[in-house]
Amino acid sequence: MGFATNTPDHGAIRxxxxxxxxxxxxLAIFGIRLFYLQIIxxxxxxxxxxxxxxxxxxxxxERGLIEAHDGGKVVPVVLNQTLYTLYADPKFIKDPHADAxxxxxxxxxxxxxxxxxxxxxxxxxxxxxxxxxxxKNKLMAAKKPGLDVETHVYRTYPDGDSAAQVxxxxxxxGQGKYGIEQxxxxxxxxxxxxxxxxxxxxxxxxxxxxxxxxxxxxxxxDVVLTLDMSMQHQVENILxxxxxxxxxxxxxxxxxxxNTGAIVAMANYPFYxxxxxxxxxxxxxxxxxxxxxxxxxxxxxxxxMTSTAxxxxxxxxxxxxxxSGSVTVDGFTIRNVEPLPSxxxxxxxxxxxxxxxxxxxxxxxxxxxxxxSQARNIWHDYMAxxxxxxxxxxxxxxxxxxxxxxxxxxxxxxxxxxxxxSFGQGVSVTTLQMVSAxxxxxxxxxYYQPHLVDGYMDNNGNLQSIPPKVxxxxxxxxxxxxxxxxxxxxxxxxxxxxxNSNVHPGFIEGGKTGTAQVASGTGxxxxxxxxxxxxxxxxxxxxxxxxMVFMQTPNLPNYEYAxxxxxxxxxxxxxxxxxxxxxxx
Numbered sequence: 005m006g007f008a009t010n011t012p013d014h015g016a017i018r019x020x021x022x023x024x025x026x027x028x029x030x031l032a033i034f035g036i037r038l039f040y041l042q043i044i045x046x047x048x049x050x051x052x053x054x055x056x057x058x059x060x061x062x063x064x065x066e067r068g069l070i071e072a073h074d075g076g077k078v079v080p081v082v083l084n085q086t087l088y089t090l091y092a093d094p095k096f097i098k099d100p101h102a103d104a105x106x107x108x109x110x111x112x113x114x115x116x117x118x119x120x121x122x123x124x125x126x127x128x129x130x131x132x133x134x135x136x137x138x139x140k141n142k143l144m145a146a147k148k149p150g151l152d153v154e155t156h157v158y159r160t161y162p163d164g165d166s167a168a169q170v171x172x173x174x175x176x177x178g179q180g181k182y183g184i185e186q187x188x189x190x191x192x193x194x195x196x197x198x199x200x201x202x203x204x205x206x207x208x209x210x211x212x213x214x215x216x217x218x219x220x221x222x223x224x225x226d227v228v229l230t231l232d233m234s235m236q237h238q239v240e241n242i243l244x245x246x247x248x249x250x251x252x253x254x255x256x257x258x259x260x261x262x263n264t265g266a267i268v269a270m271a272n273y274p275f276y277x278x279x280x281x282x283x284x285x286x287x288x289x290x291x292x293x294x295x296x297x298x299x300x301x302x303x304x305x306x307x308x309m310t311s312t313a314x315x316x317x318x319x320x321x322x323x324x325x326x327x328s329g330s331v332t333v334d335g336f337t338i339r340n341v342e343p344l345p346s347x348x349x350x351x352x353x354x355x356x357x358x359x360x361x362x363x364x365x366x367x368x369x370x371x372x373x374x375x376x377s378q379a380r381n382i383w384h385d386y387m388a389x390x391x392x393x394x395x396x397x398x399x400x401x402x403x404x405x406x407x408x409x410x411x412x413x414x415x416x417x418x419x420x421x422x423x424x425x426s427f428g429q430g431v432s433v434t435t436l437q438m439v440s441a442x443x444x445x446x447x448x449x450x451y452y453q454p455h456l457v458d459g460y461m462d463n464n465g466n467l468q469s470i471p472p473k474v475x476x477x478x479x480x481x482x483x484x485x486x487x488x489x490x491x492x493x494x495x496x497x498x499x500x501x502x503x504n505s506n507v508h509p510g511f512i513e514g515g516k517t518g519t520a521q522v523a524s525g526t527g528x529x530x531x532x533x534x535x536x537x538x539x540x541x542x543x544x545x546x547x548x549x550x551x552m553v554f555m556q557t558p559n560l561p562n563y564e565y566a567x568x569x570x571x572x573x574x575x576x577x578x579x580x581x582x583x584x585x586x587x588x589x
Contacts, residue, residue, distance in 0.1 A: 065194030067157070068224030070171060070184060071461070072231040073268075078467065079233060082171055082185075085160045088135040088153040090143060092122045096150035103148055107131060111139050122150070134158065158279075159185075165275040167236055169292040170229075170456065172402065173278035181281075182290045184456065186402040188227060191460075197221035226461040230266040235259065238580050239269040243553070246573035247273055250536070250558035250566075256294035256435050257573060259581070262443030262541070262550045264472040265452025267399075270294055295401045298408075298432040299554065302520030302567065303358045304537050305428030309366050310351065311445050311488050312386040315480040318369035321487050324350045331361050333375060334420035338364055341519075341565075355495045355516060358567075363426040375419040380412035383422060390479045391441035392451055393433055399454050407433045428520055429529075439552035442539050444479040445488055446547040451476040489514055489547065492540060502568055503538075505575025508582050510589075512547070515540020515574055517567030522557060533557045536566025538574045542581055544589050551577050 070082035090107070097103055104118035111132055121129040133156075135143075140153050159174045172183025180189035198219040243257045259269040272293045276284050284290065291297070313319040327349040330339045340359050354362030364375075371379030387393045387409045394409035409431055410421050424430040436454055444451040452472050459469035492514025499517075500507050507513065518537035521529035536555035541547035553570045560569065581587050 063197030063219075063221045064157070064178075065196050065221035066223040067159070067174070067178075068192040068194065069226045069461075070192070070229065071226060072167075072229040072233050072236075073458070074233045078228055079162075081161065081163055081167065081229070081231075081233065083160045083162065084157050086137075087133075087156055087158050088137075088140040089130060089156055090132045090135055090140075090151065090153050092118075092129045092131055093127055093150045093152070094122050094124055094129065095127060097122050098149065103151065106146060106148065107143070107151070110142050111135060161277070161279050163233060163237070165277045166233070166240060167231060167270070168276050168278045169272040169290065169294075170231070170270050170401070171278060172290075173281045175281075182402050183292060184227065184229070184400060187400045188457070192224040192227065194224035195222040228458045228461060228467055229456050230261075230268060230458045231270065231456065232268045232586075234584075235269045235581075235586060236271065238584075239577055240271040240273070240275070242573055242576045242580065243271045244273050244275075246553075246569070246576070247555060247558075250555060250560060250569040252536075252555045252558035252569075254293060254556040255570075256292075256297075256554045257577065258294050258435055258439045258552045259577065260439050260443055260454065260550045260552075262447040262547055263452075265440070265443065265454045266458070266472070267454060267456050268549070270456070291403060292401050294435040294552075294554070295399060296403045296405050296434070297554075298405045298434060299535050299537075299556075300429050300431065300520040300523070301433050301438055302428040302518030302535065302537055303360075303363075304438060304516050304518035304539050305426065305431070306355060306358065306363045307445070307488065307492065307516050307539075308386065308391055308441060309363050309383070309426045310355065310491065311480055311484060312383060313366040313369055314487050315386075315484045316370060316382060319351055319366060321351055321491055324348050325362075325365050327359065327361050327365070329361065331364050331423075333364065333423045334417045336417075336420050338423060352491060352494050355491055356498050358517065360427040364423045367423060367426040375423055377413065380418060380422045383426070384409065384412040387425070387431070390451070390476065391437075391444065392475065393431065393437055393441065397436055397440060397454050399436060400456050404436075405434050407431070407437055428518055435552050435554045438537070439539055439550050442541070442552070443550045444476075446485055446541050446550065448482045448485045449477065449479045450474060451479050489541070492516060496540060499571075500575070503571035503575055505572060506579055508578075511542065511544055511582055511587060513540065513542050513578055514547075515551075515571070517565070517571050519565045519567040534560075534566040536568075536570035538567060538570040540574055540578075542578045542587055544587060548587050549581055553577075 067084055069080050071078050072081045100119045100122035103122060104115045107118050108115045113132060118131055121131055143151060144153065170183050172185035173181055174185055175181050180186040180192060185192065239257055239259060243255060247255045255273055257271045258267060260267055274289055276289045327344065328346045329344045330337050338360055340361055349362060367379055367383060368374055370382045394407050396404045396406045410425065412422065421430050440454045453475050457470060459467050462468050493512055496513050496515045497507055515538055520535050522533040522535060524530045534557065536558055537553065539552040541550045551574055553573045555566055555570045558566050558569050560566065
């Protein structure tokens with residue numbers, strides 16, 4: 005009988021050992037790889053995972069308010085208002101017609117327009133903007149799928165269109181445009197905050213996560229302007245009425261404190277509503293004309309010419325000269341607007357009758373009796389370096405124009421060119437530059453930088469004023485100021501009936517008209533288009549306010565002059581300042 009024996013299958017055992025070894029090697033590889041990823045490279049992959057979960061959210065900063073004076077108070081003129089934008093996500097809207105009817109019944113508007121938007125293939129269609137809190141609450145209470153709102157902060161203007169060009173506006177991107185809003189945009193805008201947060205799978209921040217980083221926003225500064233809003237409103241009304249009476253489409257008026265350079269009223273016409281800037285069809289209305297528009301000033305320049313000659317001692321207030329009614333310079337004849345027979349003329353009469361020949365005579369006195377290099381350079385020094393013409397003032401407004409003063413030593417027909425500048429032709433200025441120059445004369449010789457910003461509110465609600473900035477001292481000698489004031493008072497008193505303006509006993513008022521031909525664009529001047537200007541001062545013992553009025557190309561009969569139409573606006577502003585107690589004893 006035989007016995008069966010189990011002979012080991014060495015091949016199978018060997019294969020089993022090979023597979024076992026391979027498994028061990030694979031497991032070892034996976035183990036090493038896991039050790040590498042989880043231990044050695046842990047920080048890298050952890051940071052990468054967090055980076056994918058991290059979301060950056062910008063936290064908007066609250067824009068600073070703009071405030072101004074109103075009597076003895078400080079009042080807001082630009083505020084922030086939270087409003088809402090309604091949008092639709094058509095993907096989630098089940099019944100567009102019913103939802104459109106609901107929206108129309110809640111906030112008004114056209115059902116068909118809403119329904120069309122709700123049927124669009126987009127994931128986001130705006131249905132309405134600037135909804136109020138109550139409108140938003142009514143819409144959201146219905147819990148309609150696919151309808152939601154976004155929060156937006158808008159600028160509001162309690163005074164409507166008042167001081168619009170001074171203030172400017174904020175566009176839909178949150179950027180300040182024009183005026184104070186643009187020039188002080190960085191201070192007003194503040195600094196947005198930042199939230200870096202871990203989110204869930206839907207992108208919703210997990211607020212309790214220790215890895216979140218939050219930087220709070222810094223609110224913008226609250227700025228206080230030098231404007232007096234009661235005065236501002238009245239100046240705007242006076243300007244509008246005066247321009248409409250003269251059939252002028254545009255103009256500006258400034259009231260300045262000559263002893264600080266502070267602008268207490270700055271009006272531009274036509275007006276616009278900065279809360280609805282998007283409805284404006286002519287963008288030029290956004291510009292502050294008083295700052296941005298250049299023009300030839302006309303005969304108001306004779307005050308600067310007279311101040312220069314008085315300051316140089318080449319004339320005195322009672323100086324006389326022989327005037328033939330015309331003067332020839334570089335082969336060209338300069339005449340007065342109204343013919344005057346040859347006679348002995350005083351400086352008072354030069355200003356009273358606004359004689360171009362008299363202005364040329366004063367320029368000649370600077371050159372020892374002739375227009376020459378000495379006369380041109382002295383007059384240029386006063387215009388450009390003392391009265392600061394031909395350069396921006398640096399006021400807190402956008403797009404300020406610099407104007408221009410001709411070079412005294414370069415070009416052709418220099419004597420004629422400078423003769424023309426003595427009565428306000430061939431030189432370009434802004435309304436602001438001229439009232440600032442006049443202020444530097446009547447205050448005794450200090451040129452203060454004109455400014456609209458009084459200061460900023462601190463965290464306790466206290467005004468931190470900015471001191472006035474002196475640009476130049478000794479513009480004129482202190483003794484020259486009362487001389488020019490006296491001459492301007494004489495002119496205003498003698499002509500007040502022509503200016504249709506009142507004289508107020510116990511108060512001092514002085515001024516000067518200007519009528520300047522408008523350049524034709526073909527190298528000459530128009531025979532039918534003129535700009536009107538008037539500037540002057542009002543006070544008691546000394547000028548407390550300087551006033552400048554500019555009137556663009558009024559449509560007047562041939563016998564009237566633009567300057568005499570600007571004068572009544574000045575007179576009405578002076579009346580208002582005196583009658584309302586702004587001018588004090």
